[in-house]
Every structure is written in C-alpha cells, then in structure tokens.
Amino acid sequence: MDVKNAVIQATKETAKNIRKYAMELVDSDIESALIVANFYGDYLKNNSIGIFSDIDFEEYFAQRLLYITKGKVQNKRFETLHLMTTALTYGGHTRVVERFLNNGLGDGLASLDKLPEKVATAIPRNILKHERIRQQSGIATINSILEIGLHYEYVILHIHPEDIYSTVAAILLAKLDVRVLFYNHSDHTFSFGYSAAEKILEISKYGWIRGTIRRIVHKQTYVGIPIPVFNFNINKNNDRKFVIGVMAGYTRKFLPWGEYSVTTFLNQLFKDGETFSDMNIIICGPTGKERFWQRLDKSARDHVKFLGSIPHADYLKLISSADFYVDSFPVGNGTGFVESVMLGLPSFGLDLSTGYSYADILRSPSVADLIDALRCFRVNNAAVRRNTLEVRQRVINEQSVAVCIERIRSAMKGEPGIPLPPYLQSMNCIEDFWEKNWESNKIIHAPLRMLPNLPMYHIIKLLRCWTDTWPYSTTFLLIKCTLLRLINTLRSILLG
Incomplete structure (x- = not known):
C-alpha cells in the first residue's frame, strides 16, 4: 500500500474508532458522548473520505435521549423557524437565511450562538430572535431547542455539519409532530441532520447525486440558492485608469x-x-x-x-x-x-x-x-x-428568492419532490472532486478545539482511537490537547 492510500485508510479507521467510542459512552456519560459525537462530525466534515452521512448514528443518540420529550407537546403559535448553529457576517450561508426572512418565509430565527449585530439588523424587526441557545451542557442545549421549536409548525435546519445537538433536537421535534426540513447548504461534505427531516432541500447537482449514498433519495427536492435581484449601473467606471x-x-x-x-x-x-x-x-x-x-x-x-x-x-x-x-x-x-x-x-x-x-x-x-x-x-x-x-x-x-421560497412552500405542503433541473443535471461535476482534493493536500484535520470540556480520562481514551500514522501520533495529539486546555483555563481566569 502506498503512502497516500495508507493515510486514507488510517483516516477512515480513526473515524470508525471515534464513532464506536461515542456510542459506547452514551449510556454511561451522555454529555461526554455528545462532545465526542460533535468531534466525530467535524472530523468527517473536514476529512473527505467518502462518508457523507451517518443516519444510524444520529438516530441512536436521539433514541437514547427520547426520555427528555416526556411531558412535552407541540404548542403551535408561529409557522416557521429557521434554526442555525452559528450566524456569520461573511460567506453565503447566513445570507440565504437573511433572504428567506426578508421575503416572508419565517417567523423566527434561532441560533445556538449570539447573532452578530450586522446579522440581527439585516432581518426584519418583527422576526423573533432566539439567540445564545447553547447551554453549559449538551442536554440543556437540546432541551432549549425543543422548548423553542415546539412553538412552531415548521423548523428549517441551516446547521453546521457537525452539530449533533441541533440534529438530536430536530429528530425529537419531529417525533413531537413538528415538521422538519433540512436546507442542504454544505452538500459537498459529511453532515448530521438528514434523518431529522421529512424533506431535504437540495441546492446543486453535487448534493443531488450524493442522495443515494446518503440514503435520502426519497426525501430530496430541489430548491436552489436564493439570489436577490441587485440593481447595478451598466455604464460605471468608464473613465477609470485600471x-x-x-x-x-x-x-x-x-x-x-x-x-x-x-x-x-x-x-x-x-x-x-x-x-x-x-x-x-x-x-x-x-x-x-x-x-x-x-x-x-x-x-x-x-x-x-x-x-x-x-x-x-x-x-x-x-x-x-x-x-x-x-x-x-x-x-x-x-x-x-x-x-x-x-x-x-x-x-x-x-x-x-x-x-x-x-x-x-x-x-x-x-x-x-x-x-x-x-x-x-x-x-x-x-x-x-x-x-x-x-x-x-x-x-x-x-x-430568484421568490422562486426558491415557492419551492420550499411546495415541500411544506407535502407535494412530490421537485427534480433537479435538466440544465444543472447536464453540467460538469467531478463526482469525487472533494475526495481527490483532500487526498492531494495531505492534511488530516483533527478538531481538538472541541475537546477542552471533555474530562481528561475521556480525552486520553479518545486519542487512542487515532491510528499512529503520518502526520499525527497519539502523543502529539495529547500534548496539543493539553496545551489547549491550559490556554482555555488561562483565558477563563483572565476574563474573570
């Protein structure tokens, strides 16, 4: 086996080990299990090894947490909630949510983290803003999402691929008769969330052709990326030197x-x-x-x-x-x-x-x-x-934003899925583009930033999941993780 294939195989084996450890922890330490699950999702998101979903894994976690739905019932007061992990001032992901909210699709916006001021002011003032939902514990975070989501008829997920907390909450919301849809904005990577939704709102050919491997073909419906109609001056800058x-x-x-x-x-x-x-x-x-x-x-x-x-x-x-x-x-x-x-x-x-x-x-x-x-x-x-x-x-x-919203409304009504348009189907798309790109860069991503809140005992056990191959060893990862914990501790002390 050449070096490249050895690294790929080692990365896959490590993912398998992390997955197994997360599932083993569920019954004995659910909080640590959720942290490891989040780690697992981020590991797969950033290492393109051909794994694009893990429906059985997310359903396993939701089943173990089914007890927290006891006594909870849907109390529909509003129609649609957009649920995000983190809103950003840059990039296209948050802009999509802003466009939907500014054009009549949505009564509320929920975010696990604080909404940046520029995002908060970019959406209508009458939109209900539920921010900083993330709590000290994973269970409390999931509970917070449930308490908010139960007031809506529909929840549309715009979550980060590794967000196991929103995923589990969405699965539980669906069991409580909230209708969940998943906007597949990161369709080129692994993601949690597919099992939670009754419809997967697709945006591209790449995401569409991954439907079979994700086991979601029966849920797919094309929506597209909503694009506003910008005004522009066709005769601008005619006298500019450059x-x-x-x-x-x-x-x-x-x-x-x-x-x-x-x-x-x-x-x-x-x-x-x-x-x-x-x-x-x-x-x-x-x-x-x-x-x-x-x-x-x-x-x-x-x-x-x-x-x-x-x-x-x-x-x-x-x-x-x-x-x-x-x-x-x-x-x-x-x-x-x-x-x-x-x-x-x-x-x-x-x-x-x-x-x-x-x-x-x-x-x-x-x-x-x-x-x-x-x-x-x-x-x-x-x-x-x-x-x-x-x-x-x-x-x-x-x-146009209106056309994309009309497609989502169709999904909400339970109408048959809209197929990928022929003009997109005919476009060039290297089917294993992301895997080849990742392989060529030879960078194995280790999301150690997610681990400071994990007990050291579990960190050591987790790092043993890592196969000793280039460029990381268990010892190296342990040293790096320990330094991150020290930095976080010092930051907490300095910030009071």
Whole structure:
C-alpha cells in the first residue's frame, strides 16, 4: 500500500474508532458522548473520505435521549423557524437565511450562538430572535431547542455539519409532530441532520447525486440558492485608469490542487503585459501571507491586492464597483459566483464542480481557457457583457428568492419532490472532486478545539482511537490537547 492510500485508510479507521467510542459512552456519560459525537462530525466534515452521512448514528443518540420529550407537546403559535448553529457576517450561508426572512418565509430565527449585530439588523424587526441557545451542557442545549421549536409548525435546519445537538433536537421535534426540513447548504461534505427531516432541500447537482449514498433519495427536492435581484449601473467606471477585478473565497478554497493553482494562473495572466497591463485584481478571503502565495511572481504581485475576510455588505460594495469577477479555484463559490452575475459583472471561473446555478455555464474547463475568456473580455468587452446580462435574466427566472421560497412552500405542503433541473443535471461535476482534493493536500484535520470540556480520562481514551500514522501520533495529539486546555483555563481566569 502506498503512502497516500495508507493515510486514507488510517483516516477512515480513526473515524470508525471515534464513532464506536461515542456510542459506547452514551449510556454511561451522555454529555461526554455528545462532545465526542460533535468531534466525530467535524472530523468527517473536514476529512473527505467518502462518508457523507451517518443516519444510524444520529438516530441512536436521539433514541437514547427520547426520555427528555416526556411531558412535552407541540404548542403551535408561529409557522416557521429557521434554526442555525452559528450566524456569520461573511460567506453565503447566513445570507440565504437573511433572504428567506426578508421575503416572508419565517417567523423566527434561532441560533445556538449570539447573532452578530450586522446579522440581527439585516432581518426584519418583527422576526423573533432566539439567540445564545447553547447551554453549559449538551442536554440543556437540546432541551432549549425543543422548548423553542415546539412553538412552531415548521423548523428549517441551516446547521453546521457537525452539530449533533441541533440534529438530536430536530429528530425529537419531529417525533413531537413538528415538521422538519433540512436546507442542504454544505452538500459537498459529511453532515448530521438528514434523518431529522421529512424533506431535504437540495441546492446543486453535487448534493443531488450524493442522495443515494446518503440514503435520502426519497426525501430530496430541489430548491436552489436564493439570489436577490441587485440593481447595478451598466455604464460605471468608464473613465477609470485600471480595469478592476475581484476574486473571492475562503482561504482553503485557493489551496492548489494538481494543475489547478491560482498563483500559476495569475503568473501566466500577467505575463501578457500587452493585454492585461491595465488590469488589477483584488482578492477577498486570503491575506496573501499563506504559504502558497509565495509562488506569486513580482510582476503578478504588482497587480494583486489582498483584503482578507470582509463583511458581506462591504464585499457587495466592492464587487459593485468592480469591472469583472473571477471565482476562487480549485474550490469555487456557489453563492459568490452567481451574485457577481446578478450585479451584471462579467464573471469567470473553472467548472470543476458546477451545477449550483445556470450562471455556471460561464465557467471555463481549464486554466488556459479561463485566461482566453479574460482575454476575450478585454478585447470584446461589450459582447461579453451582453452575454452576462442574458445569463443573468435566466438566473432570475430560475433562482430568484421568490422562486426558491415557492419551492420550499411546495415541500411544506407535502407535494412530490421537485427534480433537479435538466440544465444543472447536464453540467460538469467531478463526482469525487472533494475526495481527490483532500487526498492531494495531505492534511488530516483533527478538531481538538472541541475537546477542552471533555474530562481528561475521556480525552486520553479518545486519542487512542487515532491510528499512529503520518502526520499525527497519539502523543502529539495529547500534548496539543493539553496545551489547549491550559490556554482555555488561562483565558477563563483572565476574563474573570
């Protein structure tokens, strides 16, 4: 067995061991079992080893906690609650929830953690806000979710993939006649939550084709990513000296994979001094200090500016003033790319994992084709803009917020599932894209940050689940975990 296959096999074996240990703990120490289960979910989310759900596992936990539903009954006072793990000021996930709430789908928003001020003010004032639901113990957290959810007819899950607390609560809510739906925003990773929902609200081809392995084909219905109709000025910035482009995505989305390297792309792009000498690109997400950016040539670096992560409102202002958009790769953006099209921006990217929007037809099959598309934009700007506006209108027809809400309403009524649209079905989608990408980066994720509240005895037992393979050993993990506990203790002392 070669090194790569050995690491993959070891990672799978470790996941199996962690799963087993979590289930063994349920009857003797349910609080620790929930922490380990959360750890297990995060481990699978970040290590793409071909496991996309674990319905039996989450149902096992819910069955063991069925007793906490005793005496509880549904008391419907409102229609729809959106349940989140954590709302964020950046990224597309929270924007989806905001759009639903701002367009009449939802009476309440619940979050395990505090709502950022910019999120709280972005939704209507009449929306009931249930925040900081997370309690000191897992059981108390699940109970809090139950107490809130029982006042609603429907609960739509927008949870983090590892969130076992919301998952168990949702399963129990369903047993108490609350109707649960799951918005599959992280459809490319492992996630808890599939067994809780009567309908899985799908957003892309990638999530759709994973239905069989997740055992949810009978629950799937297409909804899509809701995209607002932005106003824009088609004649903006005509007198600007430079043509300004924006690239955007979380840092990890830019990590090179084989021939797909953003630094190589930028180096090749700005070698063409004649065509692109007056072009600058602003990159949102990375800071530019990440190791892989060291390969950026000076000629390219002179045309690139890094902003790091910025709030979504600031990001929209930035791309509204830009001349074009280039999506992150090798991992693209389901929301960011189509938003740029809605702003009338000529938009470019790679089609490694498409099928999130009709806008994906604008993507290119290779880095060379991507550069050619940008060259065409510089030479024939007007034609590229006209094509962008035609695609934009089709996106409005297919993915406006109103259309997506109508599809969810259909699921609420219990109508037959809506199939994946043919135009998405025909798009390029490397079926094992995420597994291959993870394998090539050779990074095994160990979510030790989740363990400080776990008794040391259980930490030691848990770390023994870890197979001794590159790059981690049990001893290394134990030392790191101990340091994290000390840091957390000192932080608590300093904060009083």
